[in-house]
Amino acid sequence: MSIAEGEPAAGAPAVGSSMLLEAERRTTDGGAARRHKPRRGAPGEKRWFAWVFLAPALVMLGAILLYPLVYSIVRSLFSDTPTGAVKSFVGLHNFRDIFTDSRSLQAVKNNVYWIVVVPTLITILGLVFAVLTERIRWATVFKTVLFMPMAISALASGITFSLIYADQPTRGLGNAIAIGIHDTFSSSSPYPTVQPRDTKVFVGSAKTGFTTHQSYSPGTAALLPLVGLNLTHPPSSTAQATAPSTGSGVFGVVWNDFRLGGGGTLGSVDTGERGLGGMAVQAVQGEKVVATTHAASNGQFSFPTLRSGTYQLRLPASAFGQPFGGYSWLGPNLITPAIMATYLWIYAGFAMVLIAAGMAAIPRDALEAARVDGASEWQVFRRVTAPLLAPVLMVVFVTLAINVLKVFDVVYVLQQVAGGSAGKADVLAVSLFRDFGNQQYGLASAIGVLLVVLVIPAMILNIRRFRRDQT
């Protein structure tokens, strides 16, 4: 209002926004100074007036913060009917339930893991990024990219990561990389789905390989039937199987004893049944492998060098091993770390920006002085930067701690795609939401109260810090 009087330049058309802000700052400062005096002189006179203006905010806060808070505490002491009405006073029973029910206990445990691991990791990561970006060109670009996940809603981030964590390597980036790396170093077996129909011919398992009960001597054809080949899309290494009538040494046929559309005689080679080309066959005497060969595409194999004696035949485990399917990111073991990683991705940039701002405020001359005195870069960081940054690191840590206690969105979204192992990722906020949905309002309120109680220490810490900063 007084801009025009005090700062005539503000009326000029080409005024920059920074100048405007500057002008505003000055005038408001002046205004505050002017207003200060009369208020001190006349206490109580216009106090009702302040209340009038405060009233809407107070009513709002009362209605949507205070009343629900108090009512939640009251409600947490009552049990529910199945349709969500108040049933009876149960004291602290609902709170006891949180710690006795195995699933909400899981949620409590997970919240502990989160609070122990995540704020620390993010603060460290943020610090590392902040320190490193100071030293590179294009720091702004780097910072922008790192900060970007904060601009995306946690819901969208969750969905993005649900794709990264998908099991199928054709869909999930995580497993595409894991399988790509794995398969570079080891090859997969040719017939992972194939196995004996029953235990009549073979003994063993896909892990140990399958060995025939019977021993074969040169001159009689060994028939080794298997089943389970994908008949609608058979691999190119297979072709119509033929049973050999003669051969040199020990010989036989290994084939898929099932044809498209069924039919045929069990245990004999029929039209439409395919030989398992490339299948390794070992001749075993005692427990010793004496010879190894591979079947042709019509399934025939022979050991021309074995002209006498009897041999068991073995199909080694390497032919049946299941291909490496990647990791089950959202399976029972990895789900919580996987969700934490998502959270890290979102908040690392946030921590970095706050810490970088704190670093910018560190006086350069303190660093220079340390360097001149011969301190190494590490010493400068340990003895100068870190202590001066401590208040900022504390703010970042406490803010994250509060957020992590209340974590919901990322966990909830990723649980939707985790199927049966979703329960392993439960956190308190998710339990609260679910119990509320089940109209177990007493239990849900108890969890809510517990969350508030857990957040309070962090809040006190933050408020104390603010007070200290102000004085």
Added chain:
Amino acid sequence: MNNRRSSLTAVAAITALVAAACGGSSSGGSSPSGGTPSASSSAAALGHFNGKSFTILGQWTGAEQKAFQSVIDGFDKLTGASGKYSAAAGGDEASVLGAKVNGGNPPDVAFVSLPGALQQYAKAGKLVPLGSAAQQAVNANYSNEWVTLGSSNGKVYGVPFDASNKSTVWYNTKGFSNAGLSSTPNDWPTFIKDAQTLHDSGVQIPISVGGGDGWTLTDWFENVYLRTAGTAMYDKLTQHQIKWTDPSVAKALTTLKQVWGSPTLIGSPSNALKVPFTGSVDNTFKANPSSAIVYEASFVATTITGDKLPAKVGVTAKFFPFPSINGSQPTLEAAGDFAVAFSNAPVVQAFLQYVASPEAAKELVSAPGSGFISANKNLSTSAYPDSTLAQLAQQLVSVGDNFRFDMSDQAPAAFGGTPNKGEWADLQAFLGNGNVSAAQQKLEHDAAAAYGT
């Protein structure tokens, strides 16, 4: 940042409050005002309610909502009333309704899928029982078991409406013909043998179990239990009059384990636990199917068309009844929605009477794409847009009283209706580890907590 977030929440909350206060008001006028000349015979029976409006809460959206709207339109046209339908936000009908009722602002009519909730509201005195006309309509059109499900303390409160047949095993006809299976299995041993044959024919995971969604597992269990223990025991377990540690439960779980415990039949259990219901249908009916059989309810058909899978319902995607176990008689697991009244306005009674009629059922099921079926026994099967739906409904009607309603839908939600909790989680654990007695202990522990016994 936090401040801004909470003030936004505040605005949203207030908007919701205002909306709740404005909506839901019923014009509970009492005397029917005669008026429109378009009086057909049923309109005369229902009465005229020109300009009377009432609110309806359900959970249907999309094609289902359209089909249901045509039922309301049918009623409005006959009586001159105007029914205002709203779908429960987030599809979570039970808690939306609960909040409305506990907040003293119930809809005039609600469609509830949980008979347990119906009983609770009836006991709490929130529901208005059916008048004699509506009750007669229900008795005339539905079998006794349906009437009982909608009753509490000898009074009828609920009108059965849409239903689903939950004893259908869907199969890929190509998978069957590739394996040389010319007929579908009627009993449990044949079912297992055929699945084995499918596996031999190269179908990697013959039976796709959607273990990622716990409710598919409860349906498996309920079908097996219904056949191994019979309807009487089923009713007792539903009411938690017998414990889950009962030998009959052990028997059902052991029977179930013959399939669930076999990696040849369902693949590795840890994989099955990751497959959601829709995934299990996809696995069976996609272009290069990895499975040939999927067990779930009649709405598998809707999933096949909805997911635009290459299989054609009724041609390459067919179903057979859940196989009989140890010579069990034909029986069926069903689920469905019931219309209940929270208001005693005559227009609401007339609406419930209409809902019970074959005309309303016809409006509902004839809408293409909705996949609705009805247990109304006076509805001609020719009303259905395709023969598969007609067949599904036919089974539902012909079984008479020898069916049982989904057990988990009758249990408290904390036990029978929540992901990662109660029965859902316990059966998922059982699918994973196959430990019968551990599963029974856990089920009993959770049931006792949820039933409050």
